[in-house]
Amino acid sequence: GGAVTRNRFDIFNNVTGVGLASAGHTRWGGALGVGWEYGFTPNWSFGIEYDHLWMGRDNAGFAGVVTPGGFVLTGSGVSQDVDMVTLRLNYRFGGYGAPVAARY
Template sequence: MKKILVGAIGAVALSLSAPASAADLAARPYVKAPPPAIAAVYDWSGFYIGINGGGGSAHKCWDFVDSTGVPGSLVGEGCHNATGGTVGGQIGYRWQSGQWVFGAEGQGNWADFRGDNTSAVFPTDRNRSRIDAFGLITGQVGYAWNNVLFYVKGGAAVVGDKYDFFDIPTGALLASANETRWGGTVGAGLEFGFAPNWSVGVEYNHLFLGHRTIGFTTPGGIAAGSDRISQDVDMGLVRLNYRWGGPLIAKY
């Protein structure tokens, strides 16, 4: 009987003490779920304008047009590379669809590409070539990895050429000519967006300018024969662009 009484008293005490222990527990705080992460995606769409600079080399071969009366007769005078620097600007527009980027661009540059060689036909003469300007009108197709863009380009090219030949012993100018020559161009570039509207890149271009027969005149305006001159140009450029348009898209 004594054991039963003690057990009953213990059960009553436990039941009375349970609510007090629950009341002593602190309420669990409410924690708001964090917002979903937002990733900034670079958008290449919009108009842009920029500057560029670099260097190039024009490979030119001269063939003297034989005046012996044989039609189409050519005598090779030799080849040389006209090398130098260039600086200019570009303006264009790009639009982006997914990771693909399409664009059109016009570019104009001043240049100072020069080179010469001794004529194989006239050993006392030296032939000299110069490019003092060029322009490119191209379309672009590119693929973007967020703020990194790789693209290829192609279109039309135009260059301003000057030619002369001079006497080696005296250095006197014997005859000269100039032309504006049209051709084609292909190239590729890699561009990096380092700020919302700014990008920097490198670009390579090859110009196909074919060959053309050029008539020379002396300083006194007298005709001095003709040469068929062929040329191709390779050049590398560093470019800096500023773009108008929405630079970033919020992606959840």
């Protein structure tokens, strides 16, 4: 499958808290997952799912930003593969049996 993330990188001065630079953009990658669900009553179920997102490596450039200490910020790289586990408890509204059909 597909995955999308919105990245935002902010650099702050630790002493003053003033923002020095910011960069951000949207990235696309791949996703693969597996899951299992068990219905323990007619309306309730429990599920677990594992997903891995391949987002690759991202480089954020901050060219020309000078910190108060005189350091020049050039950029940084972030490896952004994500592993997610989701647990869920579901309730299905709408009665005990099959869907209601009109009778004439």
